[in-house]
Amino acid sequence: MADLRRTGGETLLFLTDAQLRKGIEAMFFAYRGFTADPDRILERFGYGRAHHRAIHFINRSPGLNVNTLLTILGITKQSLNRVLRTLIEDGMVESRVGTRDRRERHLHLTERGAALEGDLSIAQQARMRDAFRRAGPDAVAGFRAVLEEMMDPELRRYFDADTGGET
Amino acid sequence: MADLRRTGGETLLFLTDAQLRKGIEAMFFAYRGFTADPDRILERFGYGRAHHRAIHFINRSPGLNVNTLLTILGITKQSLNRVLRTLIEDGMVESRVGTRDRRERHLHLTERGAALEGDLSIAQQARMRDAFRRAGPDAVAGFRAVLEEMMDPELRRYFDADTGGET
DNA sequence: TTGGAATGTCAACGAGGCTGACATAAACTG
């Protein structure tokens, strides 16, 4: 696998172009697999990945406001608004006026929305769980470490500062 | 990191929903980082990710035919054709009629196309190389193992049957 | 010689990004 060169007492990772290219293609192909299962469910509702992402992060942080979600998703408010509007119309998401600051809208999943989120999670987690099981615990730790190093610093800070804590 | 439970002599990976959710978000955030640098270059040419993907795989396998590229990319020929047409018009890609089977078109990068591919590769590989270095060789092996397990079987077969061989 | 495969093209459509401009309400500030 990874080629180790010992150079003056220091262990270095020797990365050929071919190895890096394989890493790049692995990301591309794996991401396809990663989204394939939820995509099939979303299709039944006329939703796309944008809806999935919104639902995911609203479920992760109930009551988060629109601006925060905008930052997480890295899209414009116009794009998010289109998605959010359909989710609210469909009774998947509820938008509550803030109590402390009444300009803010706090987003929550409705019962229907939570049910859809559950279906999407089950599908996506199933593939990841299988992949984790087959690859083994050490591989999972490495997977997570590399992905984290690949994030933009701002997003990584958000990612690390999670509510869950475990991992 | 990964929680290990010893159960009747068998070591199992105990994967909580929260751990899987973190894995899912890691994929999402990391993929953003993964595409960010090439995207900036592509913008200067008026190209998108579809152009990048075509250029990448033509560079990887010079002379591959349109149908093979279609399978790799997982899109329709109409979508690919639009991208390919602009790349050919711009003198980035050359489409040569097949010798054995003259219905086939074999795709090659021109000098300009190869130069652009080089720029894109350098940008994307730089981030991956840094991530690999910071995470360490064991993590890289794990990263690759998990991603491979996440691919759809057909694509994984293609991925594994690589020309490069190493890693 | 005919059927089917590989490729290309045209048209239309939809999702989901983008920018710019503008409206509204609420909060903050002097």
Add this chain to the structure above:
DNA sequence: CAGTTTATGTCAGCCTCGTTGACATTCCAA
């Protein structure tokens, strides 16, 4: 209190890149 800033929503229009359907061309192979 007046003016500014912030948070959000909305309208219009644009682009990329996916989709389907229909159809032409070329050429291999039975």
